[in-house]
Amino acid sequence: xxxxxxxxxxxxxxxxxxxxxxxxxxxxxxxxxxxxxxxxxxxxxxxxxxxxxxxxxxxxxxxxxxxxxxxxxxxxxxxxxxxxxxxxxxxxxxxxxxxxxxxxxxxxxxxxxxxxxxxxxxxxxxxxxxxxxxxxxxxxxxxxxxxxxxxxxxxxxxxxxxxxxxxxxxxxxxxxxxxxxxxxxxxxxxxxxxxxxxxxxxxxxxxxxxxxxxxxxxxxxxxxxxxxxxxxxxxxxxxxxxxxxxxxxxxxxxxxxxxxxxxxxxxxxxxxxxxxxxxxxxxxxxxxxxxxxxxxxxxxxxxxxxxxxxxxxxxxxxxxxxxxxxxxxxxxxxxxxxxxxxxxxxxxxxxxxxxxxxxxxxxxxxxxxxxxxxxxxxxxxxxxxxxxxxxxxxxxxxxxxxxxxxxxxxxxxxxxxxxxxxxxxxxxxxxxxxxxxxxxxxxxxxxxxxxxxxxxxxx
Numbered sequence: 175x176x177x178x179x180x181x182x183x184x185x186x187x188x189x190x191x192x193x194x195x196x197x198x199x200x201x202x203x204x205x206x207x208x209x210x211x212x213x214x215x216x217x218x219x220x221x222x223x224x225x226x227x228x229x230x231x232x233x234x235x236x237x238x239x240x241x242x243x244x245x246x247x248x249x250x251x252x253x254x255x256x257x258x259x260x261x262x263x264x265x266x267x268x269x270x271x272x273x274x275x276x277x278x279x280x281x282x283x284x285x286x287x288x289x290x291x292x293x294x295x296x297x298x299x300x301x302x303x304x305x306x307x308x309x310x311x312x313x314x315x316x317x318x319x320x321x322x323x324x325x326x327x328x329x330x331x332x333x334x335x336x337x338x339x340x341x342x343x344x345x346x347x348x349x350x351x352x353x354x355x356x357x358x359x360x361x362x363x364x365x366x367x368x369x370x371x372x373x374x375x376x377x378x379x380x381x382x383x384x385x386x387x388x389x390x391x392x393x394x395x396x397x398x399x400x401x402x403x404x405x406x407x408x409x410x411x412x413x414x415x416x417x418x419x420x421x422x423x424x425x426x427x428x429x430x431x432x433x434x435x436x437x438x439x440x441x442x443x444x445x446x447x448x449x450x451x452x453x454x455x456x457x458x459x460x461x462x463x464x465x466x467x468x469x470x471x472x473x474x475x476x477x478x479x480x481x482x483x484x485x486x487x488x489x490x491x492x493x494x495x496x497x498x499x500x501x502x503x504x505x506x507x508x509x510x511x512x513x514x515x516x517x518x519x520x521x522x523x524x525x526x527x528x529x530x531x532x533x534x535x536x537x538x539x540x541x542x543x544x545x546x547x548x549x550x551x552x553x554x555x556x557x558x559x560x561x562x563x564x565x566x567x568x569x570x571x572x573x574x575x576x577x578x579x580x581x582x583x584x585x586x587x588x589x590x591x592x593x594x595x596x597x598x599x600x601x602x603x604x605x606x607x608x609x610x611x612x613x614x615x616x617x618x619x620x621x622x623x624x625x626x627x628x629x630x631x632x633x
Contacts, residue, residue: 175323182325182352190348191310195283195303201311208460209315213515217254220459220487225252227487228495234278235493255463255485256473263471263483264497266297273298281491288549289442296548299442302491309445309488312458316448320410320435322381325352329377331370331384331392333359333541355379359388362529363536367395371403378406382430386413387529388539390422393429404431412437417522438522443484443499447519456516461487464519465496466505476507479523530560530619533593540617546587552576557606560619565597572602 175183188199208216228249231238242249247260266289269276277284277300284300317323349355355377357370370392374382382389389411396403408430413422414437423434438455439445446462447455457464466480467473474480482503486494506520529537540558547556547568552575560566568584570576581600588598 176326178353179323179325183323186351187324191307196307196310197304198307198310198314201307202314205311205315205458205460206318209456209514209516211515213509213517216459216515216517220463221252221254223460223487224255224258224463224485225249227485227490227493228252230490231278231493231495234280234490235276236279237272237275238493238495240275255465258463258465258485258496259473261496263467264495266498269297269299276300276492278491278493284491287441289440296553297442298549300492302489304491305444305486305488307488308461308486312445312461313448316435316437316445316450316456317381317412319448319450320381320412320433322409326380326409327377328352328354328381328383329374329379330354330356331359331382331388332356333385333388333539359385359539360542362388362391362538363534364395366536367392368399371396371399371401374403375401375406378408380407380409382408382411382432384411384413385539386416386418386422386426386434386436389413389426389430391529391537393425397425397429403429406431408432410435414439438503438519440499443494443497444486444489446482446484450510450512450514452510452512454510454512455519455522456510456514457519459517463487464505464517466503474505476505477520479504479521482522530558530566530592530617531563531621532591533563533596538591540619542591543588544616546584550576550580550583552580555606556616558617560617560621563621564595565599566592568598568600569603569606570600571604571606576602 191198208219211219228238232242232247232249233239241247241261245260251257282302282304284302285306287299287301289297289299314324322328355373357373374392393403410432411426411430411434413426413434418434418436423436426434433451435451436449436455437445438447444462445458446464447457449455463485465473465483465485466478467483468480479502482499482501484494484497484499486497502523504520504523506518508518509515510518530540530543531537543558547553547558547570552573553570554573555571557569558566559569566588568588570584584600585598589596592598
């Protein structure tokens, strides 16, 4: 660890977190100790925290106070995570219909958030400082698994408007002090890809962080352009928010000359699992209970795929209990050779984000279009299909609040991204079916030129 990194990780960042009222420093220390506990010790601590969490929300949260009463559910009787099966699964519809009733009495400051719409069903929810502190601590612990720390040079390829739209002076100063630089994942034109590659060469980051699709596209562009990036001393590339395909892992690792560390989580569900250097995806079990269930909501056994359901134990101010992620995954009962007692998430099959291509050839992350739809009034579900370079169809399951102005906004924003000559059609439909595989693809591009000359594949 360099002297400057030590200053950042031991002084500047802890000071930043203290000013924000976060408890992430203490929590990270706790997590770095508990990761070496036996699986039985971790399971015992998880069960204790689960019981305390359920007792708390059963008293302070109107939605759960009423639910527990109707079911005759006594949270004090909970002994293992399996006892959660007495409670119903939680979906976005229930949160949307009862938003205010999910807020705990006496809650602290809450921040409003939106999901990115990866399920095609946008969600507005709230997050307290406790949840933020736990997520920061869990991510910080996992970062250190790979020999990097806060303060090491970091380059982030990301697309969230929370990160890209609030780059005020204070945030820019913080990122400059912590040596973190943000590049937009939306617009991947050849000119921007050239700029990204040059930025990486000049910045010489110790770590990369971003979507696997974006980092693999940059890597392919560098390879196609004959630019070497494997001599910069990059130690690890962290990827998340999409399914990581073997081909993407390979090209990222080869071009950047570093291992690829996969992560699984979501803004609503939390920081769920991260890959260790031994190759296992470890669940942040001290804070998160992960279940997998079949189509009927019954638990699936280890080794059997099912929908991933999450209970986040640091969400007492706005609880997520048995929350359906919409992703398909498999739990494992094996232990990892790294020696950590944290349980293992064997596989995540869900979540991919396609690129779309503008009429002028600019390649964009699919989220560039999703952000228009996700917070429009009355949009209950959507699917974007780019049928050709000249046409894009937007299917919308519309509620009562969806009106002509919303439709015009979609067309205007999509034309601004894809090109004014592109035919953008909005179709109001009663329902949008999943694929035969059970997956829901919210962005589908059928443009064969996507990634032409870059070796880019999409599926």
